[in-house]
Amino acid sequence: MKIILTCKNLDSPSYIFYKESLRKISEKKKSIKFYFKKFSPKILSDNFDIFLFMSGTSIGNLEKKSNCKYGIVDPRAANYDNFKNFDFIIANGLEEKHFFSHSNLPTLIYPVYPSIKNIKKKITKKLSFPIMVIKII
8 A cells, every 4th residue: 555645844743743643654564655745736646545734735626536535534623614625634643533523534543752762761869759539528
């Protein structure tokens, strides 16, 4: 499966986050290949199974291919009434899913969280302090 994530502003923090996150998915799932490019109308004629557009990417009148799916990633309030070109939404949380529920599009929640390396914490000094338990009747 070939999926492209496209955006008009490649320096957008949201685009950078999703690009890195999706790249990790394709490293684990070899049957899915992600591509990342700045949006241009030429991309629409390329051979992809799924087109993912970051919010704010103006695509105009999209002539959809019948064998492709088109999704909007992390939509913004400015997109509130502009869902006619899309088959689904990728939202970053429940609030965003609810906000755009009027679109009646299937919505996948892909939580936004940073990738942080785990480190083993070494406890060098144990603190002792009393713990108070309050019983509510």
